[in-house]
Amino acid sequence: VSPVSSQPVHVEPARKSLLKVILLGDGGVGKSSIMNRYVTNKFDAHLFHTIGVEFLNKTLEVDGNQVTLQIWDTAGQERFRSLRTPFYRGSDCCLLTFSVDDNQSFLNLSNWKKEFIYYADVKEPENFPFVVLGNKVDVTERQVSTEEARLWCQENGEYPYFETSAKDATNVAVAFEEAVHRALAADDKADHLIPTDTVKLHRKPRSATACCS
Ligand SMILES: Nc1nc2c(ncn2[C@@H]2O[C@H](COP(=O)(O)OP(=O)(O)OP(=O)(O)O)[C@@H](O)[C@H]2O)c(=O)[nH]1
Numbered sequence: 774v775s776p777v778s779s780q781p782v783h784v785e786p787a788r789k790s791l792l793k794v795i796l797l798g799d800g801g802v803g804k805s806s807i808m809n810r811y812v813t814n815k816f817d818a819h820l821f822h823t824i825g826v827e828f829l830n831k832t833l834e835v836d837g838n839q840v841t842l843q844i845w846d847t848a849g850q851e852r853f854r855s856l857r858t859p860f861y862r863g864s865d866c867c868l869l870t871f872s873v874d875d876n877q878s879f880l881n882l883s884n885w886k887k888e889f890i891y892y893a894d895v896k897e898p899e900n901f902p903f904v905v906l907g908n909k910v911d912v913t914e915r916q917v918s919t920e921e922a923r924l925w926c927q928e929n930g931e932y933p934y935f936e937t938s939a940k941d942a943t944n945v946a947v948a949f950e951e952a953v954h955r956a957l958a959a960d961d962k963a964d965h966l967i968p969t970d971t972v973k974l975h976r977k978p979r980s981a982t983a984c985c986s
Pocket of ligand 1: 817818821822848909910937938941
């Protein structure tokens with residue numbers, strides 16, 4: 774008779790293999806361009822405004838596992854608000870985006886964060902993984918300094934900050950990689966908060982002597 778463990782069984786939760794990452798920010802800051810740069814490695818200098826939402830998938834390998842990143846690009850213009858907000862739920866990470874040559878888009882970051890938390894119905898906003906992107910760093914006429922942006926990120930939740938250019942590809946891949954790591958880390962943390970009154974399957978059974986004595 775094989776020994777039977779009297780220990781509780783704990784099934785390690787599987788890591789997520791599909792991550793939804795959403796891009797939010799004012800119209801024209803470059804959300805579609807960032808997504809296109811990352812997924813297709815192309816840049817179009819004459820993109821039309823997004824109406825509603827669009828998404829593209831990209832598969833990448835993280836710690837030896839395949840992860841599909843589903844990137845949702847939303848319409849930043851106010852008139853499309855009701856078309857974009859129904860798509861916020863279920864996001865694993867939110868990329869708050871502004872353009873370094875547009876101060877108003879930077880000032881609006883707080884509104885984007887609020888809109889996301891409300892419509893995505895985020896239960897613990899302080900633990901949600903946001904990443905901030907200051908796009909168009911290739912432009913010489915800046916209105917937002919790196920220091921100002923870093924300070925906002927620090928004061929609003931220690932968010933990682935990346936200065937990107939969809940035009941010349943600066944920091945685009947690295948920003949998405951950070952988003953993936955943050956999303957997976959938040960997911961692992963949430964799993965560990967689930968109470969486990971279950972059995973540890975990976976535990977070695979006790980020796981026959983210990984078991985049957
Ligand atoms: N110089 C420069 N221009 C950029 C960059 N990213 C985007 N653009 C340009 O900025 C304009 C707006 O870009 P989009 O990607 O359509 O902006 P969006 O945030 O998706 O806009 P909405 O769809 O209205 O929300 C386009 O003309 C782009 O070519 C960048 O990194 N550098």
